[in-house]
Amino acid sequence: DAMVIQNPRYQVTQFGKPVTLSCSQTLNHNVMYWYQQKSSQAPKLLFHYYDKDFNNEADTPDNFQSRRPNTSFCFLDIRSPGLGDAAMYLCATSRDWGAGLDNEQFFGPGTRLTVL
Amino acid sequence: SQQGEEDPQALSIQEGENATMNCSYKTSINNLQWYRQNSGRGLVHLILIRSNEREKHSGRLRVTLDTSKKSSSLLITASRAADTASYFCATDAYSGAGSYQLTFGKGTKLSVIP
Numbered sequence: 001d002a003m004v005i006q007n008p009r010y011q012v013t014q015f016g017k018p019v020t021l022s023c024s025q026t027l028n029h030n031v032m033y034w035y036q037q038k039s040s041q042a043p044k045l046l047f048h049y050y051d052k053d054f055n056n057e058a059d060t061p062d063n064f065q066s067r068r069p070n071t072s073f074c075f076l077d078i079r080s081p082g083l084g085d086a087a088m089y090l091c092a093t094s095r096d097w098g099a100g101l102d103n104e105q106f107f108g109p110g111t112r113l114t115v116l
Numbered sequence: 117s118q119q120g121e122e123d124p125q126a127l128s129i130q131e132g133e134n135a136t137m138n139c140s141y142k143t144s145i146n147n148l149q150w151y152r153q154n155s156g157r158g159l160v161h162l163i164l165i166r167s168n169e170r171e172k173h174s175g176r177l178r179v180t181l182d183t184s185k186k187s188s189s190l191l192i193t194a195s196r197a198a199d200t201a202s203y204f205c206a207t208d209a210y211s212g213a214g215s216y217q218l219t220f221g222k223g224t225k226l227s228v229i230p
Contacts, residue, residue, distance in 0.1 A: 004158075042204065042220040043159065055215060090158055098216055102166070103208055104149060105218060107158035 003027070004108035006091050012114045013081050021076040021111045023091030031097045032074040033105065034066060035090040043090055049074060050097050078113075086115045120148075120188075120205040120221035128227040135192040137224040139205030140185075146208045148181055149218070150190050153202045162190075162203075197230045 005024045013019040025032065031050050035043035047056045049068045063085070065077040078085055089112075092105040120141045129135050139148070147166045151159040165172045165181045165188065172179045178191040192199055202223040211217040 006158075040222070040225075042222045045217060045219075057217075088156075092159075102147060102164055103216070103218065104161045104164055105159075106161065107151075109158045110156075112156070 004091055004093055004106050006089075006108035006111050008111060009109060010112050010114070012116065013078075014116050015082065016080045019078050019081055019113065021078075021089050021091075021113070023074045023076070023108055024072050025091075025093045025106075026072070027093055027095075027106060028071065029093035029095050029106070030071075031094045031103075032068060033092040033094070034064075034074070034076050035092065036085075037088045037090055037110075038086075046076070048097075081113070081115045083115050086113055088112050120207050120219065122203070122205055122221045122224040124224060125222070126225045126227070128229065129195055131195060131197055131228055131230050133195055135195050135199070135226055135228070137190045137203050137205075137226070139188045139190070139221055141188075141205075141207045141221075142186065144209060145183075146210070146216070148179075148188050149206045149208065150177075150179060150188075151204045151206060151220075153204065153223070155201070159204065192226075195226075195228045197228050199226060200228045201226060 033048040034046045037043040046060045067075045088110045090110045091108040094103045094105045120139045123138045149164045150162045153159045176193045181188045204223045206218045206220045
């Protein structure tokens, strides 16, 4: 089945130690997204790629970076994780992006990040 | 902010009853979507309603949209224990500088008691 896969499902890192989360999709969608979700809160968009075009949300900290080496894969790099970065990180895809389009998003299961 | 606000924050009902969740938002939208999230999992898309639509059905789900009141409701009929989850509304709208964004509300936590 076509899907969005996230690895690992659980990641533990130390304060300040760089960590990379990965996402892959078999849906062949143009757009990939990274969201941060803290407990009992709404998912918050960090950035998205439309194909290779990177779009950073204005309030996404510089500590967060992303790479999309090809259509299928997207990575979230946290350069120096702080305690406040502990959260669920959700990857999502959509076929397209823009006004007048039905841009439903397909989510992976998430990676829960713990910062010690 | 475009952020939708769900009401109530939490809802507990008996199996077989109907569950209604409401969502309000602030500005013009392209469409409004509802998602479900089981505990500790990713979100699953349930239904999308366009800004020019007023009502939509999918199985046991019924969504209404009132753009004049900037509000939407999600009705789940004949609820089941498996419907226990958090439900999020999300508004798809232009966010400036040629950018579009899906903005999620904080969600309604639904508990269906067997």
